[in-house]
Amino acid sequence: MMNIGFLASHTGSNMQAIIDACKVGDLQASPVLLISNNRDSGALVRAKEEGIPYCCINGKTHPNPEELDQAILDVMLEHVVDIIVLAGYMKKLGPKTLSHFVGRILNIHPSLLPKFGGKGMYGMHVHEAVITSGETESGVSIHLVDAEYDTGPIIAQSRVPVKTKDTPEALAARVLQREHTFFAETLQKIVTGEIMLPTKQEGNETV
Numbered sequence: 029m030m031n032i033g034f035l036a037s038h039t040g041s042n043m044q045a046i047i048d049a050c051k052v053g054d055l056q057a058s059p060v061l062l063i064s065n066n067r068d069s070g071a072l073v074r075a076k077e078e079g080i081p082y083c084c085i086n087g088k089t090h091p092n093p094e095e096l097d098q099a100i101l102d103v104m105l106e107h108v109v110d111i112i113v114l115a116g117y118m119k120k121l122g123p124k125t126l127s128h129f130v131g132r133i134l135n136i137h138p139s140l141l142p143k144f145g146g147k148g149m150y151g152m153h154v155h156e157a158v159i160t161s162g163e164t165e166s167g168v169s170i171h172l173v174d175a176e177y178d179t180g181p182i183i184a185q186s187r188v189p190v191k192t193k194d195t196p197e198a199l200a201a202r203v204l205q206r207e208h209t210f211f212a213e214t215l216q217k218i219v220t221g222e223i224m225l226p227t228k229q230e231g232n233e234t235v
C-alpha cells in the first residue's frame with residue numbers, strides 16, 4: 029500500500045476526494061497523515077472526521093524556517109509516508125523535505141501549466157486570468173514539486189473546456205470537479221506503474 033501524507037491549507041476537497049477513492053478501492057493507497065499550516069482549515073476538520081492523524085505546522089509553531097522544514101519532514105517520516113500530496117497547500121517546502129522526498133511530492137494546479145502558474149496564480153486569480161486571456165480551454169495539471177511555485181515536471185494533465193460567457197466562478201467549479209476525479213486516477217496510475225515517478229537519481233538532487 030502506498031502511504032499518502034497530505035499537505036493542505038484550506039478546504040481540503042481534493043484531499044477528501046482522494047480519501048474517498050481509497051475507501052471505495054478505486055485508489056489502492058492509505059491516507060496516513062495531514063499536515064496543515066492553517067489551524068482553521070477545513071482540511072483539518074476533514075482529517076479529524078476521517079480518523080486520519082493530523083497536525084498543524086506553520087511559522088507560528090516553528091518560527092525558524094529550517095526547524096519548520098525539519099518538523100514537516102520528521103512527521104512525514106514518523107508516519108511512514110511514501111508520497112506527499114499537496115492538496116491546496118499555499119506554502120513552499122524547505123530543502124530537507126524536498127530532498128528526502130525528491131520525485132515523490134505532487135501538487136495539483138487548476139490550469140494547463142505552464143500557463144497560468146507561478147506566484148500569485150492561485151484560486152480565482154487563475155480562472156480570471158484564463159478568461160481574460162480568451163482561452164477556449166483550461167484544465168488540471170499534476171506536477172512534481174520543486175522549490176518554486178508550479179514549476180516542477182508535469183506528470184499528468186486533463187483538459188476542461190472554457191465556455192462562452194463563463195464566469196471565473198463557473199470555470200472554477202468545472203475545473204475543481206475534474207480535479208476531484210483526476211488526482212485519484214493519476215495516483216492510481218502511479219500505484220500500478222502506468223505512470224513512473226523519477227527515481228532519486230533522476231530527480232533534482234540540488235534542492
Ligand code: GRF
Pocket residue numbers: 036038039040041042043115116117136137138151204207
Ligand atoms: C485546488 O483548486 C487546487 O488545484 C489548488 O488549490 C485548490 C485546493 O482546493 N492547488 P481544495 O482545498 O482541495 O478544495
